[in-house]
Amino acid sequence: MTDDPSPSAPTPHLIVVDSAELRPCSQCGARQWLAGLTYLVCAACGYRDGPTPQEILGQREGTP
Numbered sequence: 001m002t003d004d005p006s007p008s009a010p011t012p013h014l015i016v017v018d019s020a021e022l023r024p025c026s027q028c029g030a031r032q033w034l035a036g037l038t039y040l041v042c043a044a045c046g047y048r049d050g051p052t053p054q055e056i057l058g059q060r061e062g063t064p
């Protein structure tokens with residue numbers, strides 16, 4: 001039995017950033033973000049701001 005959900009998609013390391021220069025979350029207004037590679041995730045509500053690396057690389061779904 002494997003306990004690994006998806007070895008091909010490792011969880012990215014999110015760095016906590018809390019800066020007044022960052023804009024507040026558009027959902028809850030918090031200014032504490034978790035910084036991913038190409039995006040920010042609200043630490044309070046989980047709102048994602050910015051494209052994921054997959055979106056930047058290009059989604060093949062619906063794209064010829």
Ligand SMILES: [Zn+2]
Pocket residue numbers: 025026027028029030042043044045046047
């Ligand atoms: Zn939020």
